[in-house]
Amino acid sequence: MMDKRMTVDEVVSQLWDGMTLGIGGWGSRRKPMALVRAILRSPLRELTVVSYGGPDVGLLASAGKIRRLVFGFVTLDSIPFDPWFNRVREAGEIEVTEYDEGVFGTGLSAAAQRLPFLPTRAGLGSDVLRLNPHLRTVRSPYGDEELLAVPALKLDASLVHLNRADARGNAQYLGVDPYFDELFALAADRCYVSVEKIVDEFDGPVQTLLLNRASVHGVVETPHGAHFTTAAPDYGRDEPFQRHYVTSAKDPDLWPGFVDRFLSGDEASYQAAVAEFA
Numbered sequence: 001m002m003d004k005r006m007t008v009d010e011v012v013s014q015l016w017d018g019m020t021l022g023i024g025g026w027g028s029r030r031k032p033m034a035l036v037r038a039i040l041r042s043p044l045r046e047l048t049v050v051s052y053g054g055p056d057v058g059l060l061a062s063a064g065k066i067r068r069l070v071f072g073f074v075t076l077d078s079i080p081f082d083p084w085f086n087r088v089r090e091a092g093e094i095e096v097t098e099y100d101e102g103v104f105g106t107g108l109s110a111a112a113q114r115l116p117f118l119p120t121r122a123g124l125g126s127d128v129l130r131l132n133p134h135l136r137t138v139r140s141p142y143g144d145e146e147l148l149a150v151p152a153l154k155l156d157a158s159l160v161h162l163n164r165a166d167a168r169g170n171a172q173y174l175g176v177d178p179y180f181d182e183l184f185a186l187a188a189d190r191c192y193v194s195v196e197k198i199v200d201e202f203d204g205p206v207q208t209l210l211l212n213r214a215s216v217h218g219v220v221e222t223p224h225g226a227h228f229t230t231a232a233p234d235y236g237r238d239e240p241f242q243r244h245y246v247t248s249a250k251d252p253d254l255w256p257g258f259v260d261r262f263l264s265g266d267e268a269s270y271q272a273a274v275a276e277f278a
Helices: 008-013 033-041 055-062 083-090 101-112 181-186 239-250 255-263 267-277
Strands: 020-023 047-053 066-074 095-098 117-120 136-139 146-151 155-165 188-198 209-211 218-221
Touching: 008 033, 008 218, 033 055, 033 155, 033 188, 033 255, 033 267, 047 055, 047 101, 055 066, 055 083, 055 239, 066 101, 083 239, 101 117, 101 146, 101 181, 155 181, 155 209, 181 188, 181 209, 239 255, 239 267, 255 267
Parallel strands: 020 047, 020 155, 047 066, 066 095, 155 188, 188 218
Antiparallel strands: 117 146, 136 146
């Protein structure tokens, strides 16, 4: 069977300027942060990022990597707002398409099913339609109910982080929630998965095998690759480090020092710096 093991830099070498990139996880939970950090080190630019956003969005915004953001929210969970996202959004430095969580998920579902759109009740009666005048409604042929027609969120590639995978690309989550990572994988032409550990055999219930190797094009073993977000049950969110990120991101005088200490080297350098910080 095909061995799909890659490094984080090999994954990023297969991405390109101006692409539409989906990033899995949810807020500050199980984000593929090692892959995000590899993008920060790369010359990639002008990305359309599709995300239930967290520090992935903030860090990519800090480096000027995002041209357009499609999002359901951007939050650090225990800290409501990401300072870098706030800054670029308020300054109008990026284009935005803002959906609610339900509309966003419906768009991913449509792309995963290779449909041009899917109908939903989500978003009706809200500001989603006012903020996104391109959205249309349709009438159900079964009862004439008006529904929102959500266009497919088609992705060129997606990045997700799970707990375990084998070398062929079958991937497993071990926490309480798969979030929407299977939709990110299926909505994309190519999916790259970082994991805490590559294994020969899986433990746990069969339903935790979230991704089939047919939808995965590369798998990367990156211990603590979701840091500083959660990767439960392997580890929780690093709250002191997240607070340090937020403090640094809010202060233009502190941010260059954060970048120099944590983001100027490779992933091994990052993990070593985090260990010293702890």
